[in-house]
Amino acid sequence: MPDFIAHVGLTHYVVLATLLFVIGLAGVLTSRNVVRVLMAVELMMSAVNINLVAFNNYLHTGDGLLGQVFAIFVLTVSAAEASVGLAIVIALYRARATADMEDYNLLKW
Amino acid sequence: MLDSAIFWVFAVISITAALGAVLNRSIIYAALCLIAVFMSIAGFYMLNNADFLAIAQIIIYAVGLTIIMLFAIMFTGDKPMEIHKVSRTARLAGGIIIAYVFALLLRGMVACEPASSPRISLEMVKRLTDEGSTTMLGELLFSRYALPFELASILLLVAMIGAIVIAKKRFVESESDLLGDMRLSVDMDSAPAEDAIAALRAERLGGQSQERRLSPQTEIGGLPETSPETAVDKAGASAE
Numbered sequence: 569m570p571d572f573i574a575h576v577g578l579t580h581y582v583v584l585a586t587l588l589f590v591i592g593l594a595g596v597l598t599s600r601n602v603v604r605v606l607m608a609v610e611l612m613m614s615a616v617n618i619n620l621v622a623f624n625n626y627l628h629t630g631d632g633l634l635g636q637v638f639a640i641f642v643l644t645v646s647a648a649e650a651s652v653g654l655a656i657v658i659a660l661y662r663a664r665a666t667a668d669m670e671d672y673n674l675l676k677w
Numbered sequence: 678m679l680d681s682a683i684f685w686v687f688a689v690i691s692i693t694a695a696l697g698a699v700l701n702r703s704i705i706y707a708a709l710c711l712i713a714v715f716m717s718i719a720g721f722y723m724l725n726n727a728d729f730l731a732i733a734q735i736i737i738y739a740v741g742l743t744i745i746m747l748f749a750i751m752f753t754g755d756k757p758m759e760i761h762k763v764s765r766t767a768r769l770a771g772g773i774i775i776a777y778v779f780a781l782l783l784r785g786m787v788a789c790e791p792a793s794s795p796r797i798s799l800e801m802v803k804r805l806t807d808e809g810s811t812t813m814l815g816e817l818l819f820s821r822y823a824l825p826f827e828l829a830s831i832l833l834l835v836a837m838i839g840a841i842v843i844a845k846k847r848f849v850e851s852e853s854d855l856l857g858d859m860r861l862s863v864d865m866d867s868a869p870a871e872d873a874i875a876a877l878r879a880e881r882l883g884g885q886s887q888e889r890r891l892s893p894q895t896e897i898g899g900l901p902e903t904s905p906e907t908a909v910d911k912a913g914a915s916a917e
Contacts, residue, residue: 576681581721582786584688588695588714590779595699598771603749604704607711610742611695614718614734619786625725633813636727637822640814643730643737644829648836650742654749655844662846667753 581622588615600669602660606653613646680724687724691717704754708746715739726802729811 572580592615595608617639624635657667664671690713697710715738722731804813818826 573685574678574681576684579787580684580688581725583783584691584721586779586782586786587692589782590775591692591695591699593778594771594775597775599699601704601754603746603753604699604707606749607707607746608699610738611698611711611714614715614738617730617734618718618721621722621725621727621730625727633810633817636730636810636814637817639727639730640733640818641825641829643733644833647737647742648832650745651840652836652843654745655840657749658752658844661753 578622578626581618581626585615585618585622588612588618602657602667602669602672603654605669606650606657609653610646610650613642617642683720684724687717687720691721704750705747708743708750711746712739712743715743726805726810728809729814 589612592608592611595611596605599605599608620635620639620642624633624639660672661667663674694710694713694717698707698714701707701710715734719731719734719739722728722734
């Protein structure tokens with residue numbers, strides 16, 4: 569068995585988190601449904617959290633859990649962002665009766 | 678060794694489910710794929726000695742957030758979205774851009790990895806495996822990171838109030854309308870506002886004709902018992 573399969577290290581987590589982040593980015597850029605865009609943003613935030621926790625586990629030499637504390641704050645902010653974002657989606661749906669991003673041109677002149 | 682096996686299982690699940698969440702045509706299935714992604718991410722947290730975060734991830738993301746997403750999908754997805762043709766060159770360009778961003782991020786993050794990676798200290802690992810990360814996280818959050826913790830609570834409060842204010846129905850004064858300055862309980866932004874006004878009008882007219890049919894003496898008297906203004910007020914009251 570190759571070494572990189574048998575021994576999972578920090579690099580594996582970094583590559584995995586980058587893959588998830590890029591998949592989320594592709595989702596944000598290509599989706600037309602506004603709810604799916606929010607879902608992709610959440611995916612990107614989770615990918616960042618994987619990085620924080622993995623770096624905390626592999627690189628932190630002191631006796632702190634700084635990365636995990638930071639991940640908790642990212643979790644908090646993403647929860648707040650999701651609640652406000654979905655409220656905006658609902659208000660937009662009331663105004664425009666559609667979930668298509670292309671139809672949200674209220675600020676376009 | 679076991680850790681590596683678990684990692685690979687979760688890695689395959691998370692990448693597949695993430696692709697499903699982004700590419701699946703049905704948005705309900707995309708939300709379900711997202712649950713699988715969040716669950717496997719909780720598995721990664723477990724592998725990295727972050728058990729509190731793993732449970733928090735499951736509770737907040739995989740359950741709470743996805744339920745709200747499904748609620749929003751049910752609220753907004755009653756009509757199917759039209760499918761747009763994307764040209765071959767646009768697909769190719771998008772793929773190239775995404776691959777470039779991936780390479781850039783990977784290069785930057787792998788570059789910051791030191792040659793010899795020092796693990797956390799042994800007594801730390803022992804503490805983490807003995808009592809879990811919850812105690813230590815709590816100690817940190819209430820001593821060293823107390824101020825950010827309180828700020829986060831304020832942020833959550835503001836977000837909660839803001840979400841309620843944004844999402845609730847608005848009561849707007851209607852202008853330039855035959856119905857005068859009565860308050861409409863319909864959103865002025867919404868398309869059905871016209872329908873609601875038309876319905877109010879029809880109700881008013883219907884009520885009048887019914888009254889006329891029932892009490893012919895108003896016809897004889899020449900003056901209708903209910904003037905249009907009072908009818909409008911009635912309609913407004915019933916609408917409110």
